[in-house]
Amino acid sequence: MSHANADPVTRAAEVRFVLFCILAANVAVVAAKLAIGWMTGSFAVIGDAMHSSIDSINNVLALVVISVAARGPDEEHPYGHQKFETLGALAIVGFLSITGFELVKGAIQKLAGGALPLEISRVQIAILIATLFVNVAVAAYESHKGKQLKSEILLADATHTKSDVFVTIGVLAGVLLSLAGWGWADPIVALAVAVVILVLAWGILARSVPVLVDKQVIPAADIKSAAEKIAGVRSTYAIKSRGSRFHCFAELTISVDKNVSIEVAHRTADAVEAALSSQFGFNEITVHIEPC
Secondary structure (H helix, E strand, O other): OOOOOOOHHHHHHHHHHHHHHHHHHHHHHHHHHHHHHHHHOOHHHHHHHHHHHHHHHHHHHHHHHHHHHOOOOOOOOOOOOOHHHHHHHHHHHHHHHHHHHHHHHHHHHHHHHOOOOOOOOHHHHHHHHHHHHHHHHHHHHHHHHHHHHOOHHHHHHHHHHHHHHHHHHHHHHHHHHHHOOOOOHHHHHHHHHHHHHHHHHHHHHHHHHHHHOOOOOOOHHHHHHHHOOOOOOOEEEEEEEEEOOOOEEEEEEEEEOOOOOHHHHHHHHHHHHHHHHHHHOOOEEEEEEEEO
């Protein structure tokens, strides 16, 4: 059985395993960055540690969310609970936005107060570089598993982890410039990092909101074209689609010859469902039949 077609419980277990592995890596990264930031007094490094700590919080949040999203359809949620993953992704946007705001506020305060050059050892720089490689590996792994398991929460969290990569690169640049005597570089880099964080947050928001407001997933014209290629379908109308790129639903009405038997009409509807599922990846399709 492929990951894409795995039952919700199996898929949730795999997503949880990925999240536990990433949580362990993130906790180690946070500890290293906090230690260096505290010892050197670097606001950019401390801000980087704060940003990484949000990764750990996100992992815990995602573990809770995925346990809810794995539940199948019930009387109150006939379409299932997949949108809880999207809600979790939206919560990550909130954490990213708060982090960006705090970095901007702290950097401005430091610039206003006069930024002094940092004092940091080669060992501490080496540790920061090591955390950069950890972030790169974690982002690549989580992104790969997110696509494999078709998990919005993993992909959103991977985007957040990717922001850590940019943050750490910026922090290293600021540290090296500060060592060269340019004390202002540390808070300036913190401001640049905040911009990167907010851009990434916007990207997640742009993916999540359309799902929550049931924006059309597949253009109606594309569904109509595919359905009307099926033998026996005269026309297609009242076409709707909703959901995410990984978990979507469609509803449409097809008109068939009024002289065909009910059995033939239902076979035509089944053929339409099979064709649309294969072409667009719908999880569920409702086809209404209208004799004409």
